[in-house]
Amino acid sequence: MGESILLGPLVLFAAAMCLTPGPNVVMVTASAANFGFRRTIPQIVGITLGFGAMIMMAGLGLAGLFQTEPRLHSALKYAGVAYLLYLAWRIARADAVSGNAARANPITFLEAMLFTWVNPKGWVTAMGALAAYTTVGGDLLLQTSVVACVLAAACFLSVVVWAAFGATIARLLGNRRARAAFNGSMAGLLVASLVPVFW
Secondary structure, X not given: OOHHHHHHHHHXXXXXXXXXXXXXXXXXXXXXXXXXXXHHXXXXXXXXXXXXXXXXXXXXXXXXXXXXXXXXXXXXXXXXXXXXXXXXXXXXXXOOOOOOHHHOOOOOHHHHHHHHHOOHHHHHHHHHHHHHOOOOOOOHHHHHHHHHHHHXXXXXXXXXXXXXXXXXXXXXXXXXXXXXXXXXXXXXXXXXXXXXXXX
């Protein structure tokens, strides 16, 4: 079965996994609502490139390393949980309309890339796609590249759409109480996304 035959189902898989809410979606929505779309662009780019790089690394051998050394996978999972909780705390404390706005900053390009590497949903998506949409005996580099490009494109589309949504609803968050409630809700959703990790 060639890569072209797998492309249609892969695109559908990518859309279903990337466009639905997850940790990255929560982060960009909150960032755009608090800081605007333009200041969220580094985060969007970091998520997209980090996700594509993660898929390439997983497809070219990282998955095998996790199988032979499961403790490494567990360490990555717990590091991801800790980092996700830290980011949830940052979102909850974001207050771009207060006097501390000058000190408030969105998540950076590098932070977004690092988070993508410890995002549980990202790993589930990457490993599921690599298992389902590559073939034994096929061109590993080509197939992994196709999977990475399709998933990264879907990821990019998703975070752009959700960041635009966040920027649009920012006008409804003009007072401090509404913004605090929104940020608290986004932080709660980010923490709730940890449930599948331990379920």
